Structure formats: C-alpha cells, structure tokens
Amino acid sequence: MxxxxxxxxxxxxxxxxxxxxxxxxxxxxxxxxxxxxxxxxxxxxxxxxxxxxxxxxxxxxxxxxxxxxxxxxxxxxxxxxxxxxxxxxxxxxxxxxxxxxxxxxxxxxxxxxxxxxxxxxxxxxxxxxxxxxxxxxxxxxxxxxxxxxxxxxxxxxxxxxxxxxxxxxxxxxxxxxxxxxxxxxxxxxxxxxxxxxxxxxxxxxxxxxxxxxxxxxxxxxxxxxxxxxxxxxxxxxxxxxxxxxxxxxxxxxxxxFDPKISRSILGADTFSSEHTMREAAIRLADDVGNGNQNGCTNCRVSYAISDGSPASLETLRRFGQMVFDEIQRLPPEVSSEALHMDAGFQSKIAALAMLDDDFHVIGGDKRGGVILSLTGDQVDFADELRYRTLNIVPVKDYDAMLRFITRDVQTVGVYPENVRDELRTTLALHGVQRITSLGYMREYGADIDPHDGNEALRKMCTWVVAEDCMTNYAPALWRKPAAAPGGRTRPAP
Known part of the structure; x- marks a missing residue:
C-alpha cells in the first residue's frame, strides 16, 4: 500500500x-x-x-x-x-x-x-x-x-x-x-x-x-x-x-536541538549493599529502556566507580545482570523488545561477546543488552547504542570519567544523590546540559526547562525594542544641553 x-x-x-x-x-x-x-x-x-x-x-x-x-x-x-x-x-x-x-x-x-x-x-x-x-x-x-x-x-x-x-x-x-x-x-x-x-x-x-x-x-x-x-x-x-x-x-x-547522548554516574556507595544495587538497577533500567532507547535522554553508557579488582568487577557483573533483568520487567506501556534490529549492530555486539578478556556481554539481542567493559574503556560505538543496550564502564574516580564527557552529552543521571551536588559544576564545564537523579532521565520538561542548553522559547522569538527618547529628554551628542524643569536635560530650541 x-x-x-x-x-x-x-x-x-x-x-x-x-x-x-x-x-x-x-x-x-x-x-x-x-x-x-x-x-x-x-x-x-x-x-x-x-x-x-x-x-x-x-x-x-x-x-x-x-x-x-x-x-x-x-x-x-x-x-x-x-x-x-x-x-x-x-x-x-x-x-x-x-x-x-x-x-x-x-x-x-x-x-x-x-x-x-x-x-x-x-x-x-x-x-x-x-x-x-x-x-x-x-x-x-x-x-x-x-x-x-x-x-x-x-x-x-x-x-x-x-x-x-x-x-x-x-x-x-x-x-x-x-x-x-x-x-x-x-x-x-x-x-x-x-x-x-x-x-x-x-x-x-x-x-x-x-x-x-x-x-x-x-x-x-x-x-x-x-x-x-x-x-x-x-x-x-x-x-x-x-x-x-x-x-x-x-x-x-x-x-x-541536535541529537545528544546521555550518560549516568554510579558513585561508590551504589555498590555498598544489595539494597542500593537493586535500587540503582531499577532506576537505570528505566533510563535505558523507557521509550525503547529512542530518545536523547536515554542512558547509553554508565560510569561506575570501581577499583578494578576481581571482586569489584564481579560486583559489576552481578549489577549488570540486575539491570538487564529489570529492563525485561519494564511495563509494556513504557518499553518492549525491538521490532527491527540492524544486522550491523548485532554483529558488533556478537564480536564483543567473543572478547571475554575485555568485555562481559549480557543479552545483546532484541531483548536488549548490557556490555561491561572490563578494561575501563567504553565501546567505540557508544554513541550508537540502541535497542535497550547499555555499556557499563568501571572508572577508578570521577576524573577518569571526564575524558568521555563532552558537549555531546545532554543528560547525566546520578546515584546516589550527593553525586549531583559534588559534580554538577564540573560536568557543566565539560559541556553537560542537564544533571538529574538516576531513574528520572526520561522525565525531561524540555518545554519548560532549558532544552539542550537553550532557553528554547526565548531563542525562537525575535526581541524588538521600541524606544522613547523624548519623554525624559534622553541626552544625545547632537543636542546642546539646556536645563529642563526638574533638572533634566532638554533639547535646545
């Protein structure tokens, strides 16, 4: 038809x-x-x-x-x-x-x-x-x-x-x-x-x-x-x-309002207990999967504070599985399996799954996927991640993460809450336009709050000024000063 x-x-x-x-x-x-x-x-x-x-x-x-x-x-x-x-x-x-x-x-x-x-x-x-x-x-x-x-x-x-x-x-x-x-x-x-x-x-x-x-x-x-x-x-x-x-x-x-990419930051306290890990996983799953990861505000890469030890990486493996499982539990009115998957994208995920010294891949099909980078580098196609696919990148500290943060990053979701106040100025100076709580990345009031760093409605207007220079006898170079009633300057006759 x-x-x-x-x-x-x-x-x-x-x-x-x-x-x-x-x-x-x-x-x-x-x-x-x-x-x-x-x-x-x-x-x-x-x-x-x-x-x-x-x-x-x-x-x-x-x-x-x-x-x-x-x-x-x-x-x-x-x-x-x-x-x-x-x-x-x-x-x-x-x-x-x-x-x-x-x-x-x-x-x-x-x-x-x-x-x-x-x-x-x-x-x-x-x-x-x-x-x-x-x-x-x-x-x-x-x-x-x-x-x-x-x-x-x-x-x-x-x-x-x-x-x-x-x-x-x-x-x-x-x-x-x-x-x-x-x-x-x-x-x-x-x-x-x-x-x-x-x-x-x-x-x-x-x-x-x-x-x-x-x-x-x-x-x-x-x-x-x-x-x-x-x-x-x-x-x-x-x-x-x-x-x-x-x-x-x-x-x-x-x-x-050019396409942006969005990230999340998981502070060390995220992994302090099973409760905080589960809470972060539930929130992150929505940030990844809401709307099937079709928006600029969807998370595609998450930076997790980790010392890189085998125990820490094992914790991140468990956390990645939690996130993947929570993505599957998202309600159908919010998210669902992919309808069309690009064959080239699937082949990239399959190639990473074979590099088990560098990556740990969970899923990677129409259900979505989680890619844990074991070496501290995000995947080279991080900006193209879709179909509810997340890359978790362990970083030793926040400075190690900043090399990945540019003006291309629109939203950063943070967990726990104190990370926002600690990093918001630093993130802004690196180009980030919005910092929010993990789990709220898709809840963006772009028509009210600044949109991609712009006050959109104001910027779409032409601002016109109509000037009255005579009521108060505004001075001008061509005028000869003369006293006006009340001490104001008035034009010479």
Missing part, C-alpha cells in the same frame, strides 16, 4: 500527491511537489501575521486547551491515521507511539503547563510592550515576537510535532514544518485537527506542514531566504545540521 501525505498550508489541505518518496523499511509514500506549492507554503506578505497580534495570549491558551479536547486518539481519525503511518515507517512499537499521542492533552495542553511555558519568556513580553526606564532617561519598550520559522523536526516520536505546534502558537509565529520520513503523520494530524476545529483562526493558519527531501537545493534555496524565514529550528544529526547551516546568513538564525 502506498500512503498519501498531503501538504497542509495556511489552513488548506493540498492532496495533489504526485511525487513518490522512499520511506523507512522499504515502504514508500506519495506527496505533493513542494516546489509547485511553494507560494502556498510561504506567507504572501508579513502583514499576514498581523491577525496573530489581534488576539490576546489568553485567546492563544484557550485555543490550545480546546485543541486538546479534540486530540483523543480513540475519536480523532487524523491521529489514528498518523498511528498507522508510524507502524509502517517507524521502528518504535505502535503501543508506545499510541501512549505518547494519548498523553498530548495532559502532557502539553493543560492551562497550568501552558502558563509555565509562557513564564519562561514572560507574559508581559509576549502579550505587549514591557517598559524599562534606563539610567539615561531613555524608555525601552520590549516585545517578544514570533517570526516565520522553518522547523526541521526529529522523527523519533510524535511528541516533537506536538511541542512544535505549542511553541509556535505561544510565541505567535509562523511555522513551516519539514516532516521526517519516519514520522510522517503527527504534524499533519495536528494541522488537520486544528482546521476541523477553527479553519479560519489565525493560529490554524500559522502552522504549515510539508514533506520535502532533505538536500532539495532548488526548493530549499528559495525557502531559506530572509524574506521567507528568519529562523531555522533543526533537530537533525551532524550531516543534516551541516547541510542546513549553509543557508544561515544575516537575517536567518539557526537554533539546533
């Missing part, structure tokens, strides 16, 4: 699907030619944004809450269609995708959550011109505006599309979303649900969704121009971001 993926442009659904594209796992789909419909994708004029600023921020919040009432997967045909697409083009099991979609109304679209997101920018900046009187007498009125932005979103789950919709609405920007070939449906489903709810609402018309092949120079060279977009928000990997970066120029800023 060939699936048809429409363009949704400024509140209109375009189903002229004449281009055949290859998806993941041998499936293909049809979509409209984006070059043909570029005029519909782009804003005809920047004045088309003005209706967004004729509604209040309270109106925006009410719109999003109402949208949430319509995002019930049991009754929403668009989400059901997106779920079917995910089962064909994505390697995340359908029940996990369904669970993520089912959480949209409560995870993203409650009033409390939306107000918390607004607070990261400041309601006074999003809903008007906040005034600041400067020491010179100048009055600065500052407003945070959303702008036309191209969003190159990730395909490792449906939540990225939902987050993008909400972020764009709150800052009242215009989003052009490039949907990934392994997550074709969710952004389209959100746009179509919004059309069903309020087809002429400015927020509905401010969310455009299209598929185009990455590297389509003819299309992208027209799209990525300052008259069309002022931001590119890219969730891609190294090659993708490097490609997009060539379009960055004066007038276009790049905001990246």
């Amino acid at each position: 060939q699936y048809r993926i429409p363009i949704v442009a400024r509140g209109k659904v375009i189903e002229d699907c004449e281009v055949t594209c290859e998806g993941r796992y041998g499936a293909s789909f049809l979509c409209p030619d984006p070059n043909k419909y570029l005029p519909e994708i782009l804003l005809p004029t920047r004045r088309a944004l003005e209706p967004l600023y004729q509604i209040s921020l309270d109106d925006v919040v009410d719109y999003l809450i109402e949208l949430g009432t319509r995002l019930r997967i049991d009754t929403n045909p668009h989400l059901q269609w997106a779920l079917e697409l995910a089962s064909v083009f994505n390697d995340v099991p359908s029940h996990l995708v369904r669970g993520a979609m089912a959480a949209f109304p409560t995870r993203f679209l409650t009033r409390e959550h939306l107000e918390a997101m607004i607070a990261t920018v400041g309601r006074e900046h999003l809903d008007g011109w906040k005034s600041y009187e400067r020491s010179t007498g100048r009055i600065s009125h500052i407003h945070a505006f959303g702008v036309p932005t191209a969003h190159v979103i990730a395909g490792n789950g449906p939540s990225v599309a939902m987050m993008t919709f909400v972020r764009n609405a709150l800052i009242r920007g215009y989003a052009i979303v490039k949907i990934p070939s392994n997550e074709l449906g969710t952004a389209v489903a959100l746009a179509r649900t919004a059309i069903d709810m309020a087809p002429d609402h400015p927020l509905t018309r401010a969310f455009t969704v299209a598929y185009w092949r990455g590297g389509d120079v003819d299309f992208e060279s027209k799209l990525y121009h300052p008259r069309n977009v002022e931001r590119i928000v890219a969730w891609g990997g190294f090659a993708s971001v490097r490609h997009i970066a060539k379009y960055v120029r004066p007038g276009i800023d790049l905001v990246t």
Whole structure:
C-alpha cells in the first residue's frame, strides 16, 4: 500500500500527491511537489501575521486547551491515521507511539503547563510592550515576537510535532514544518485537527506542514531566504545540521536541538549493599529502556566507580545482570523488545561477546543488552547504542570519567544523590546540559526547562525594542544641553 501525505498550508489541505518518496523499511509514500506549492507554503506578505497580534495570549491558551479536547486518539481519525503511518515507517512499537499521542492533552495542553511555558519568556513580553526606564532617561519598550520559522523536526516520536505546534502558537509565529520520513503523520494530524476545529483562526493558519527531501537545493534555496524565514529550528544529526547551516546568513538564525547522548554516574556507595544495587538497577533500567532507547535522554553508557579488582568487577557483573533483568520487567506501556534490529549492530555486539578478556556481554539481542567493559574503556560505538543496550564502564574516580564527557552529552543521571551536588559544576564545564537523579532521565520538561542548553522559547522569538527618547529628554551628542524643569536635560530650541 502506498500512503498519501498531503501538504497542509495556511489552513488548506493540498492532496495533489504526485511525487513518490522512499520511506523507512522499504515502504514508500506519495506527496505533493513542494516546489509547485511553494507560494502556498510561504506567507504572501508579513502583514499576514498581523491577525496573530489581534488576539490576546489568553485567546492563544484557550485555543490550545480546546485543541486538546479534540486530540483523543480513540475519536480523532487524523491521529489514528498518523498511528498507522508510524507502524509502517517507524521502528518504535505502535503501543508506545499510541501512549505518547494519548498523553498530548495532559502532557502539553493543560492551562497550568501552558502558563509555565509562557513564564519562561514572560507574559508581559509576549502579550505587549514591557517598559524599562534606563539610567539615561531613555524608555525601552520590549516585545517578544514570533517570526516565520522553518522547523526541521526529529522523527523519533510524535511528541516533537506536538511541542512544535505549542511553541509556535505561544510565541505567535509562523511555522513551516519539514516532516521526517519516519514520522510522517503527527504534524499533519495536528494541522488537520486544528482546521476541523477553527479553519479560519489565525493560529490554524500559522502552522504549515510539508514533506520535502532533505538536500532539495532548488526548493530549499528559495525557502531559506530572509524574506521567507528568519529562523531555522533543526533537530537533525551532524550531516543534516551541516547541510542546513549553509543557508544561515544575516537575517536567518539557526537554533539546533541536535541529537545528544546521555550518560549516568554510579558513585561508590551504589555498590555498598544489595539494597542500593537493586535500587540503582531499577532506576537505570528505566533510563535505558523507557521509550525503547529512542530518545536523547536515554542512558547509553554508565560510569561506575570501581577499583578494578576481581571482586569489584564481579560486583559489576552481578549489577549488570540486575539491570538487564529489570529492563525485561519494564511495563509494556513504557518499553518492549525491538521490532527491527540492524544486522550491523548485532554483529558488533556478537564480536564483543567473543572478547571475554575485555568485555562481559549480557543479552545483546532484541531483548536488549548490557556490555561491561572490563578494561575501563567504553565501546567505540557508544554513541550508537540502541535497542535497550547499555555499556557499563568501571572508572577508578570521577576524573577518569571526564575524558568521555563532552558537549555531546545532554543528560547525566546520578546515584546516589550527593553525586549531583559534588559534580554538577564540573560536568557543566565539560559541556553537560542537564544533571538529574538516576531513574528520572526520561522525565525531561524540555518545554519548560532549558532544552539542550537553550532557553528554547526565548531563542525562537525575535526581541524588538521600541524606544522613547523624548519623554525624559534622553541626552544625545547632537543636542546642546539646556536645563529642563526638574533638572533634566532638554533639547535646545
């Protein structure tokens, strides 16, 4: 079966699907030619944004809450269609995708959550011109505006599309979303649900969704121009971001949420008793297996304080088995065995299992795996670990671990708790963007807290200042000083 993926442009659904594209796992789909419909994708004029600023921020919040009432997967045909697409083009099991979609109304679209997101920018900046009187007498009125932005979103789950919709609405920007070939449906489903709810609402018309092949120079060279977009928000990997970066120029800023890797640190007290080992194993299993290790926040490598003695390594072998067993016990709504396993990845694990002087391998199949490095070096494909696979690396002290910590590391989970306070400054200086308790690595409020080292919502805004230099007679070089009432300087007549 060939699936048809429409363009949704400024509140209109375009189903002229004449281009055949290859998806993941041998499936293909049809979509409209984006070059043909570029005029519909782009804003005809920047004045088309003005209706967004004729509604209040309270109106925006009410719109999003109402949208949430319509995002019930049991009754929403668009989400059901997106779920079917995910089962064909994505390697995340359908029940996990369904669970993520089912959480949209409560995870993203409650009033409390939306107000918390607004607070990261400041309601006074999003809903008007906040005034600041400067020491010179100048009055600065500052407003945070959303702008036309191209969003190159990730395909490792449906939540990225939902987050993008909400972020764009709150800052009242215009989003052009490039949907990934392994997550074709969710952004389209959100746009179509919004059309069903309020087809002429400015927020509905401010969310455009299209598929185009990455590297389509003819299309992208027209799209990525300052008259069309002022931001590119890219969730891609190294090659993708490097490609997009060539379009960055004066007038276009790049905001990246590039794929990161996450780690954990197990202090010496982790192994002081069976109780602490079991507790750490339960927590670490969730950090590894939650969402089938498809997120940047999933743990892939764990550094364990060890003196390297035979007794210490035997303890780590037992601990690794505990972690593997706890991964198998994760509830099905959280994690499951792999659907598709890359043969090359499996061969790498099999090769390590033969090097029993250097590695101790537990599992290593569709159930997941734990690789204990016996020599203190992480595996050379640590950044590629997936399918619920963990590498445990013994280190004699924290300094020995730091050579593995770079800006590529997003989240570090720690156990016990005192490790966080001891290491947080050191980890931050080595590039880590988030330090949390072991077992909570996947519980990331990236839409409220800093995201990959960015205050995302603030960075997606253009901050405009409108200055009043006359009320208080702000000084200027061209003025001849003259006394004004109250002792202020005023312009000479």
